[in-house]
């Protein structure tokens with residue numbers, strides 16, 4: 001049989017039973033559309049988690065005081081201990097070549113007031129390299145300079161959220177005076193809106209010189225964390241090792257009793273990715289099961305159709321159709337069904353992920369490979385679940401088939 | 406030309422074996438119109454299945470147009486049916502939701518004849534089968550019994566077969582319509598020199614043929630001209 005005839009026969013056979021064909025492919029439509037939607041939602045959330053981790057700063061390593069686990073097996077609260085100093089930060093900057101920039105910080109929450117308006121926010125004492133390490137930009141005014149650090153200046157750079165809270169929407173805070181925990185500070189800058197990140201919202205912070213924070217607030221020489229940027233993505237791991245070695249020797253400790261811990265951004269991304277990946281796989285697996293169920297529906301319909309058309313099969317054989325031609329006809333029918341289901345399912349899945357994106361639930365990302373895969377899978381389901389019914393049709397004895405009532 | 410030599414057919418079932426045909430031999434020349442008669446269960450349909458290359462004999466040889474059909478495989482039998490044989494069945498066997506033209510062109514589809522030519526050939530054979538042109542594009546389930554049988558005859562003619570086999574073609578028709586169908590066969594035989602084998606158990610049907618082979622219990626009882 002010529003291809004065009006085969007397709008015509010298939011079309012006529014399927015359209016002669018539209019309701020049944022439609023109901024049968026519903027399983028495939030649901031399966032394919034949920035695979036597409038689930039994968040796009042999963043990949044979308046993975047991408048947004050990665051982006052929000054990256055927004056904290058690229059190739060970042062964070063050193064925090066306190067060991068993750070002491071030798072006695074009792075975990076010390078990270079960040080609560082006091083073991084890191086600004087000198088440690090300076091040593092990292094001076095002695096490690098793969099450390100591109102180092103920003104020590106002292107952070108704590110304090111009450112901030114401006115003429116009767118009050119807010120409680122994070123006060124971060126840091127140095128000028130913070131802008132580079134943590135990817136912060138100033139939209140108005142300037143960030144803290146090294147000079148202000150050495151002169152222990154009482155100047156502050158506001159995050160956009162804090163600025164809005166204190167001065168109102170669209171009002172420039174630069175040049176104004178604020179009171180942090182009772183001390184007067186002059187606002188010298190405003191940072192760019194970065195958007196909320198679940199890890200640390202840099203929009204809701206006030207930056208002041210590190211020395212100022214130590215003198216007026218914490219009252220000691222320690223820092224609460226040191227952020228270090230590696231020269232490139234490839235040197236992040238090397239940087240981690242070198243910082244560990246340097247700090248251990250500076251603190252005269254061995255590896256087992258380290259009084260600091262290191263958070264590697266690459267590891268965080270990897271962990272977050274593996275979590276979302278597992279989640280995506282799980283969702284896709286559930287959707288995949290519905291595909292299999294859909295496939296069984298196709299097989300059921302094809303078997304019914306073969307039985308119903310026993311006489312037709314007998315006739316086709318009597319007028320000279322070969323086994324292969326009968327097999328082809330039924331196989332093409334089931335593949336057509338599943339492909340139609342696949343195409344509708346892909347459209348529906350794209351629609352769902354678009355709606356999810358537009359509604360702002362998750363910004364989804366459709367990968368064309370998953371669309372292609374869905375297309376292939378639906379064709380494969382047609383072949384796999386259509387094969388047995390087609391074989392059954394092809395194997396019919398024409399005499400028996402002709403006699404069938 | 407059909408040469409049947411010592412053809413036997415034994416059916417093996419759970420209850421034992423049954424000889425439906427026993428050493429049957431005859432020759433049918435091109436252009437003959439032969440009726441095969443016999444009581445129910447005598448082996449007429451069994452014989453037709455072998456003559457129509459739907460089945461092969463257990464023993465003996467069947468040579469159609471010089472080709473031994475008795476030892477062929479399933480697909481080779483399909484080739485024989487497609488190229489040499491046209492069937493007319495008792496219960497018509499048209500595709501119900503398809504038009505008359507589509508039913509008649511179906512054998513040509515398997516013969517891989519291009520679409521443009523198919524309709525022309527089908528129209529010609531519908532005309533020889535005597536169906537009125539106004540019905541060509543009707544659905545086959547909108548036709549009368551006599552019209553359906555003419556379509557079935559046209560379909561049997563369409564691949565230019567050397568042999569037309571009809572198993573009780575008038576069995577489902579009233580006597581008047583049956584008469585018209587039989588006259589169609591006669592006309593095809595006389596005017597187009599088609600070889601026709603008609604299977605029936607009614608003698609008044611068989612009398613339309615030129616020669617009657619009578620079988621009983623799987624063996625030929627008589628073989629004589631009308």
Ligand SMILES: Nc1ncnc2c1ncn2[C@@H]1O[C@H](COP(=O)(O)OP(=O)(O)OP(=O)(O)O)[C@@H](O)[C@H]1O
Nearest residue numbers: 416418423425444445446447448449450451452606
């Ligand atoms: N597939 C089969 N398996 C077993 N026995 C069969 C089979 N087909 C036919 N027979 C037997 O062979 C014998 C001849 O059957 P056949 O159908 O050829 O008869 P027939 O002459 O066509 O009868 P009728 O006029 O009733 O159609 C019958 O006794 C039947 O039971």
Ligand SMILES: [Mg+2]
Nearest residue numbers: 449450451572
């Ligand atoms: Mg019979």
